[in-house]
Amino acid sequence: MTSHAATVESVLRRPEPGLGVYDKKVGMWVFLCSEVMFFAGLIGSYVILRFGASTSWPMPGEVLNVPITAANTFLLICSSVTMVKAFAAIEQGNQRGLRGFLLATALIGALFVTVQIFEYRELIHHGFTPASGLYGASFFTMTGFHGFHVTVGVICLLWATQKAFRGGYTQEDHEGVEVIGLYWHFVDLVWIILFTIVYLI
Amino acid sequence: MSEHHEHTESGSARSVEASAAAAATGGGAIAAEHKAPRYMAVFGGLAILTLIEVGVAFLGLPRAATILALLGMAVWKALLVALYYMHLRFEPGLLRLVAAAPLVPAAILILLVMLEY
Numbered sequence: 592m593t594s595h596a597a598t599v600e601s602v603l604r605r606p607e608p609g610l611g612v613y614d615k616k617v618g619m620w621v622f623l624c625s626e627v628m629f630f631a632g633l634i635g636s637y638v639i640l641r642f643g644a645s646t647s648w649p650m651p652g653e654v655l656n657v658p659i660t661a662a663n664t665f666l667l668i669c670s671s672v673t674m675v676k677a678f679a680a681i682e683q684g685n686q687r688g689l690r691g692f693l694l695a696t697a698l699i700g701a702l703f704v705t706v707q708i709f710e711y712r713e714l715i716h717h718g719f720t721p722a723s724g725l726y727g728a729s730f731f732t733m734t735g736f737h738g739f740h741v742t743v744g745v746i747c748l749l750w751a752t753q754k755a756f757r758g759g760y761t762q763e764d765h766e767g768v769e770v771i772g773l774y775w776h777f778v779d780l781v782w783i784i785l786f787t788i789v790y791l792i
Numbered sequence: 793m794s795e796h797h798e799h800t801e802s803g804s805a806r807s808v809e810a811s812a813a814a815a816a817t818g819g820g821a822i823a824a825e826h827k828a829p830r831y832m833a834v835f836g837g838l839a840i841l842t843l844i845e846v847g848v849a850f851l852g853l854p855r856a857a858t859i860l861a862l863l864g865m866a867v868w869k870a871l872l873v874a875l876y877y878m879h880l881r882f883e884p885g886l887l888r889l890v891a892a893a894p895l896v897p898a899a900i901l902i903l904l905v906m907l908e909y
Contacts, residue, residue, distance in 0.1 A: 610890065612887055624890065628894050631894070631897070657849070657850075658846075661843075671838075672835040780870050783869045787866035788866075791848075791849040791862050
């Protein structure tokens with residue numbers, strides 16, 4: 592082995608500096624930290640608006656369709672499983688599993704957005720709009736921003752899926768799958784909180 | 793420590809397999825065998841908790857108890873996703889610190905305004 596090759600080898604085998612994980616993952620976590628603050632701002636505003644509201648706030652199920660949204664929540668949970676299964680598949684070099692689970696995750700995510708659009712349509716049809724007082728404004732703002740995040744996630748997943756079908760990820764190099772997975776799980780996590788606060792409390 | 797970093801460096805073992813258990817068993821494949829059922833167990837937990845949440849919301853319990861129970865279950869579910877699906881349980885401590893950092897200002901933002909009401 593030449594000295595140059597030995598140097599390259601030693602650099603490649605050097606432990607990841609800083610946090611001990613690769614750069615893309617650190618970048619995604621920092622981005623997710625900013626997203627936590629974004630949604631914390633929305634939730635904080637909701638708390639002020641709700642508990643400071645002079646008029647009574649509708650109880651669960653009075654305006655919103657809880658059973659359909661609970662089913663939609665279940666869909667998002669399913670998509671988190673398929674996402675993590677995609678990651679587990681490529682960790683073992685299972686290309687077929689990666690493609691199938693990534694595609695399933697994207698489709699389930701798209702179904703979630705479709706159900707949300709259907710829900711909006713029904714609510715607006717019954718006169719509940721973003722202009723329906725503080726309740727309507729805060730509901731559509733919070734769920735709308737989340738829906739936007741899901742939509743972005745679906746687009747990223749579709750991109751990752753086509754890359755997977757072209758053999759773009761390998762057992763040795765699949766950072767992209769994990770990073771997109773982190774985003775997708777975060778979107779699921781946010782919905783877990785929003786479902787409780789907006790629909791059930 | 794060096795063994796841990798070697799595991800985090802290799803492509804097949806960047807996250808979950810970085811755990812001490814994976815290192816002890818000597819490879820990602822064995823760790824993957826152990827984590828696969830755990831993913832489904834977490835999924836089962838999330839699904840059951842969601843069902844219980846919907847039940848509790850309409851059970852007619854005292855308002856304060858309902859809110860506390862619902863928030864508790866939501867935090868539980870969020871932790872399951874963060875620790876297992878986002879692999880935080882198996883990540884280096886510094887990354888966990890980074891991930892937890894925004895929770896402090898977020899808690900101030902939400903909890904302090906709640907104190908006013």
